[in-house]
Amino acid sequence: MTVQSRSPERLVHVPLGDRAYDILIGPGLLARAGGEITSRLKGRKAAIITDEHVAPLYLEALMDGLQTDGIEAVSLTLPAGEKTKSFDHLATVCDMVLAARIERNDAVIALGGGVIGDLAGFAAGIVRRGVRFVQIPTSLLSQVDSSVGGKTGVNSRHGKNLLGVFHQPDLVLADTSILDTLSPREFRAGYAEVAKYGLIDNPAFFEWLEKNWQKVFEGGPERIEAIAVSCQSKADVVVEDEREMGRRALLNLGHTFGHALEAATQYDSKRLVHGEGVAIGMVLAHEFSARLNLASPDDAKRVEEHLKAVGLPTKMSDIPGELPGADVLLDAIMQDKKVKGGKLTFILTRGIGQSFVADDVPSSEVLSFLKEKLAK
Amino acid sequence: MTVQSRSPERLVHVPLGDRAYDILIGPGLLARAGGEITSRLKGRKAAIITDEHVAPLYLEALMDGLQTDGIEAVSLTLPAGEKTKSFDHLATVCDMVLAARIERNDAVIALGGGVIGDLAGFAAGIVRRGVRFVQIPTSLLSQVDSSVGGKTGVNSRHGKNLLGVFHQPDLVLADTSILDTLSPREFRAGYAEVAKYGLIDNPAFFEWLEKNWQKVFEGGPERIEAIAVSCQSKADVVVEDEREMGRRALLNLGHTFGHALEAATQYDSKRLVHGEGVAIGMVLAHEFSARLNLASPDDAKRVEEHLKAVGLPTKMSDIPGELPGADVLLDAIMQDKKVKGGKLTFILTRGIGQSFVADDVPSSEVLSFLKEKLAK
Incomplete structure (x- = not known):
């Protein structure tokens, strides 16, 4: 295996028929999120779900980027950490997405790590029995694992990830420059x-x-x-x-x-x-x-x-x-x-x-x- | 269109590939539920969801029928009526199904009308990202409509059926003799x-x-x-x-x-x-x-x-x-x-x-x- 010397950005296509999608991997994708979304999805509304660690660092940049491309976005910032992956928070997210009148072709955007991705993806999978879903994973773990493949879910008192759905994202933007701020x-x-x-x-x-x-x-x-x-x-x-x-x-x-x-x-x-x-x-x-x-x-x-x-x-x-x-x-x-x-x-x-x-x-x-x- | 004179029971097959299933329509199916389930599903555990109108009439007969065929069943009786189709009740149902250690090949059984079918089906669709689901619709409405087709859901304060999943049943038993007790x-x-x-x-x-x-x-x-x-x-x-x-x-x-x-x-x-x-x-x-x-x-x-x-x-x-x-x-x-x-x-x-x-x-x-x- 050799490291390739062309443009640093990489694209991995996930060929799942009518649920096919692209994973983009490279630096600076956050700022280009609006363009990447509008070129792929019909809707022009988005509900961003993020957490209080990620929001101060990246939420404004994402909101600006979306607005530039004509996407009307609202956001919800949740506590960081595994405890946020709960049925109660799922209810909160769903209610916010419905209040934003996100329709089937609009998007829920997960801006965060695996917890936010799993929770927001679950909400995207059940609001109106499925709306569009964009993953912007901000941790290495979520970039290489949870943001790809459509598994979503929350924890129950009986165990981890025991409630959820399979709901494939429509786009994954793995911005590798974000990883520089990880501990x-x-x-x-x-x-x-x-x-x-x-x-x-x-x-x-x-x-x-x-x-x-x-x-x-x-x-x-x-x-x-x-x-x-x-x-x-x-x-x-x-x-x-x-x-x-x-x-x-x-x-x-x-x-x-x-x-x-x-x-x-x-x-x-x-x-x-x-x-x-x-x-x-x-x-x-x-x-x-x-x-x-x-x-x-x-x-x-x-x-x-x-x-x-x-x-x-x-x-x-x-x-x-x-x-x-x-x-x-x-x-x-x-x-x-x-x-x-x-x-x-x-x-x-x-x-x-x-x-x-x-x-x-x-x-x-x-x-x-x-x-x-x-x-x- | 003429009414056919052979055995009164009818079978409608829903050919959805690996989600294909049968709808049986006729009198006396409730008592035979165990046999119909064991001949189609691998699991030998079931969680029955029903409501307080239906339970006194049919729950015992169903439990007995399941036990005869070696299915270990537990039940949850919820209040009757549209208000039961809520996210809070969904949480209750999921918790009960998980507590019963229902696994992917085991079944959630909806014994009731559309409210129970939609709620129990939603739970079956999200517990472990999907377990088996059997509909035993007890109203004419649910026999001809909601029990077929895999739409599940609950209401939100923003409107009806705004949260849910597509989760096809594995079997529908429409017992027509049950309809005699409808108002x-x-x-x-x-x-x-x-x-x-x-x-x-x-x-x-x-x-x-x-x-x-x-x-x-x-x-x-x-x-x-x-x-x-x-x-x-x-x-x-x-x-x-x-x-x-x-x-x-x-x-x-x-x-x-x-x-x-x-x-x-x-x-x-x-x-x-x-x-x-x-x-x-x-x-x-x-x-x-x-x-x-x-x-x-x-x-x-x-x-x-x-x-x-x-x-x-x-x-x-x-x-x-x-x-x-x-x-x-x-x-x-x-x-x-x-x-x-x-x-x-x-x-x-x-x-x-x-x-x-x-x-x-x-x-x-x-x-x-x-x-x-x-x-x-």
Whole structure:
């Protein structure tokens, strides 16, 4: 894989028939949002959903850009953080979108990270049974993962993302210059999902990342390349399996353990953010695969070393504070939506870039594995 | 059209690819629900949503029937009436379905009329981004209309059905013996939607109804026939235009005026129920078409006479109590979701069974028409 020397902007097309859309990746897209939207959507009204961290930095620029191109926009700024992904906030967003008289061809615009994207996308999917939806992801995590593929949702007291719809965006604008304002911790958390695409089925990309990760962190063409490869990987999986009946589940590599750890830490971002949970979860998935004699323990070591090198947590003891017991973690896993007919579905691996869906993992194996890891 | 003399049960298949499903129509289906479900769905758990009018009559029989076939079912009984179609009740239903650990292959079962079907279907569409859904409609209205086609939703303070998803059922069981317990007023209200299928594009069916409506009201094979023809008509439209981009809008014949009247009477069922609004709305749509020189006034008269004969209200002055002015009704119409880019979309007609979608109706014409009708 080589970094290309032409114009830094990249376009990934997601060919989903009448739900097809473009992902644009590059610097300075925020200022051009109006033009990119008017060239693709019929409506000339927009409701922007954002949060109080992002709004002071980018909302005005976006509003100005939209106005220049004749789009009448209103905005709603919500509290930042995972707790905003609630049914109550969904009601607030829907009410605001309806009050703005957004019609089917008008757009809801998500300006923010995964929380805002998932929440605004859910609202866009249910207002008038679906209005247009534009993602302007402002975190690395959302640029490479949640903004692509149409999964939307909120959390419930029963678990994460348990309520939602599939609602594809009509356009994704991944402005890479926005990422310069991310904290190093946020950038690293997003990077865990970038590495995931290598681990799923692209060993060459993982190797490229092992060599080039510092340039990805510094910015420049390697960053755009890494994001474009990630979006393309995700788009390929989504096109093959839009509604997650099979292959799309691979994207959950590291997520079953990760979600359980997020639940166990009460979604407290001081202790653990999503990407960090995924980083630990990916190492656990490789270790668990090794324990089941599916993969070499060396691969788990290699994953751990790379994620550690970039500064990510890689084991449960890296999480500050007390963790609950293995049985509580297992219960969180059982309530996760990837359980079918009582049996556990896990993404396991035969080695770097050789992940697969296993839908018959005995819960007893998971329990003893977790007990062992927690005891260390 | 002749009534067939074979087994009274009818099956209408809705061929929607991987979302295809059957509608069974006939007496005694409630008791057989378990067998019909287990022969079609993989899951063996169900969450029944019903209301306090229907529960005392049919919930126990359904629970018993499901248990016999090995389906573990829990139930939630909500208040009866349009006010139950709210976002708050949606939250309650979703929480109950999640607490019951309903997984993707398990079912949410709607046992009730359109309110319960729309609410439970919405929940089934968003829990885990979609679980299985079985409709057991207990009113004539829901048997011939809302239980088929996958439109789900709740009302908002901004208007009716403004929040929802398209989520097709996996099975519809229209037990015609249940209809014997409906009040005459409820049966008549549902009958308005039956007549609608004739008025949309089936003049022979409308003529058959003019001759046979009394037998439909009495029960027997004519009732099953009328329901089957209605379901088949609706299925045909839905298959052609699942997500209401064009032709499906025809199903809204009478509904634009009807919804405005429902809003104007605050959804107070003592004054007006949905089918009655549709009856008045269909007469208004025919009269408005005549006023625009699209159809003969004789057709409007014929529609009015038939609906009056069965005992339905046919004009705004038939609604007890005060109605708001024409401008308030127009405003309700403008907020209806069938407004695109500010222009009014109406279902108009060139005569009995010759409806069409008009998407450029000037609001000034609607206003003066409403003023004239209200003055009478």
